Amino acid sequence: MPELPEVEVTRRSFADRIAGATVQQLAMGKPLRWPLGCDPVQLQGARVHGVSRRGKYLLMHTSHGVLLWHLGMSGSLQFAPALPARGVHDHADLRTDLGVLRLHDPRRFGAVVWCPDLDAPVARKLLGGLGPEPLTDAFDAQAFARALKLKRASIKQVLLAGDLVVGVGNIYCSEALFLAGIRPTCRADRVSVARAVRLHAAIRSVLERALAMGGSTLRDFSNAQGQTGYFQMDAAVYGRAGEPCRACGTPIRQIRQGQRSTFFCPVCQAR
DNA sequence: AGATGTCCCTGGAAGC
DNA sequence: TGCTTCCAGGGACATC
Numbered sequence A: 001m002p003e004l005p006e007v008e009v010t011r012r013s014f015a016d017r018i019a020g021a022t023v024q025q026l027a028m029g030k031p032l033r034w035p036l037g038c039d040p041v042q043l044q045g046a047r048v049h050g051v052s053r054r055g056k057y058l059l060m061h062t063s064h065g066v067l068l069w070h071l072g073m074s075g076s077l078q079f080a081p082a083l084p085a086r087g088v089h090d091h092a093d094l095r096t097d098l099g100v101l102r103l104h105d106p107r108r109f110g111a112v113v114w115c116p117d118l119d120a121p122v123a124r125k126l127l128g129g130l131g132p133e134p135l136t137d138a139f140d141a142q143a144f145a146r147a148l149k150l151k152r153a154s155i156k157q158v159l160l161a162g163d164l165v166v167g168v169g170n171i172y173c174s175e176a177l178f179l180a181g182i183r184p185t186c187r188a189d190r191v192s193v194a195r196a197v198r199l200h201a202a203i204r205s206v207l208e209r210a211l212a213m214g215g216s217t218l219r220d221f222s223n224a225q226g227q228t229g230y231f232q233m234d235a236a237v238y239g240r241a242g243e244p245c246r247a248c249g250t251p252i253r254q255i256r257q258g259q260r261s262t263f264f265c266p267v268c269q270a271r
Numbered sequence B: 001a002g003a004t005g006t007c008c009c010t011g012g013a014a015g016c
Numbered sequence C: 001t002g003c004t005t006c007c008a009g010g011g012a013c014a015t016c
Helices: A004-018 A121-127 A141-148 A155-161 A172-180 A193-222
Strands: A023-027 A047-052 A056-064 A065-070 A076-078 A089-096 A099-104 A110-114 A253-258 A259-263
Touching: A004 A047, A004 A056, A004 A076, A004 A099, A023 A172, A065 A121, A065 A193, A110 A121, A155 A172, A172 A193, A172 A259
Parallel strands: none
Antiparallel strands: A023 A089, A047 A056, A056 A065, A065 A110, A076 A099, A089 A099, A253 A259
């Protein structure tokens, strides 16, 4: 379940190594979340300039356009000089003169999408509505607090929506709200400026910590040890329904918001 | 227009 | 033991 920290760690693991490569062939497997959007032959001969990240998308900049990679919920990328024959869940192989970049994605919520450039309609559709990056100055506490005042949905759903800040997935959302002492069901416009500022800091703190641990997560993942690492992360509330809150001992409660599980401490997150 | 619900997909766990 | 059902997740799209 890659969230922003793992996507970033993934990026760092191959961006430098693939820069300067020339694409020989893009081989696609079973259909993914969205179609590639072009004939793979068009990418042959493209030179890879670099790989950046926007939210949970990886942007591979090439001489022939931008290739977007999304890991969905079960995707992982591997880049190596050579790889064994594709398995049943390997749905994209980008073969270059420097190695093969492979998307492994059992649940196929991921995607590889080609955009001629970042102004193209498909790029605008996928990237245009994204909010500020949480770990940059673009994510401003005061602006965040003001924006919350315009939203009536629950704070949990507003954070997940991705237009006020990107990269806060279901797991880190529960964790950040716990850290900030805010109940997930609280209406966003009823979060005071002071509490919004705390939440802003909590989001950064949770993501930065996960990013720092993401390295070990990814190594475990690529070593096929099984878990993706969220369970090594020692979550404060996520996945701990019924277990005692580490701060006050009250059993952690689990509810559903928008078809998704939310975890919180009813005492530490009183409102 | 903003909020909410639905769907895509598959493997693993839980329930019968 | 073997079947069925449920659940996890991000995000586009449909509906209210």
